Amino acid sequence: MTHDRSPHTLRVVSYNVRAFKDDTDALTEIIATLRPDVLLVQEAPRHPFSGHRIAGFADRIGMTWSGGKRGWMSTTLLTALRLDVHDFEHRNLKVRKGDEPRGYAIATVALPAHKPVHVASLHMSLRGDERKPQATDVVQALALDRMPAIIGGDLNETPGHDVWKLFGENLHEVSPDQFTFPSKAPVKRIDAIFASAALPFSIPVIELDPEKLAAATDHLPITVDFDLAGLAKGA
Template identity: 50%
Template sequence: MNDAAGAHRVRIASYNVRGLKDDHAAVVDVIRAIAPDVLLLQEVPRHPLSGHRIANFADELGLTWFGGARFRMSTTLMTDLRLDVLDARHGKLPTRRFDEPRGFGMATVRLPGHRPFVACSVHLSLRETDRMPETEAVLAAIGSADAVVGGDLNEEATGTAWRRLAGRLPEVSERAPSYSAANPHKQIDVVFASSGLTGQTPRLDLEPALLAAATDHLPVVVDLDVSSLAE
């Protein structure tokens, strides 16, 4: 990417890290190699005392984690100091009683010299009938803002939640299997973005063995062109 294009580039990565239960050094190496500006995470540790562990993880990655109440959910995001974070929060998604809490991590970020956009990490239910209400809640939280949404949808591109998100925010990640890392055979992880924001998949030299050791999902990485937001 040339210097002019790089001035408008924001690298987005979405990654399900399976509770950091696998090879910790491997997942750190993968994310450092990606060097994201925005890291959309799913399945970070969610027990009540895990905040310090996530903060330490962010320090290892050289990223900033905004912390705050997570409502026992496992979805969050981190950012590079290259971006300004104007506000950030975690929000709840509708879940059935006794089900694992689900929610989203959301931040309004700005590349200097550009207007802000919303970045949102999601992890939808394993239950098909629950994914549409969760999706509507995410879209309501975003509103009319320019936005990037990425995460583990637990369904493929033919699913109703996927198609609903794509109707509001076109896909910017490539169509490629994301699960499992050891045997990629289906795509359930994706990044969407507002129509004025276009994406290109960078070519990263990541060894398959390293990716398989890190977690059970492959990361989804997009270089987002935010030149439409330039001031």
């Protein structure tokens, strides 16, 4: 995956891939068109030995998966080859016993010759009373007083509810005001990206085939470009 954008631009894409159960050729083409530096993934395969599938998919789209222990959760992230990844791990979120595991992937990444930022991919519970405590855990993990952060994922709730409010109090919502689910005829906005106010951003205009979007998975991707010129070393 080649990159011809500004050396200061970090492109972040959040995408629920539904465990690669749909048209992976369409999914691959969409991601190749978006050309993310960081791909925030929700619903990655989580069965035993599924790490091989994730690593294989990362290789197929020209990205890197840093691996690590995930347990049974399905949230992770991939990075472009041009990024420096300083650390990376998966963390669980509290859910009721017997429910599907939920969690988030968090990494410290940097563009070449830039100071690092935190990035996190998350997938919140289907239970409304669990999502706010989960979001609180994520915000605390970001250490916003020490480093700028970008987080995104499948919130499993629409704007105006607890997670949106909590993230909005600590970060700025940066994703476009567009429905994201279901991909064939979207009527809900349940996916979003938030970031520190210190990170200027823009929404790139990228033409994507609606039929391939519908075939790839049941969510639409979100894409945001961040201008990290202020984090360039020596700036």
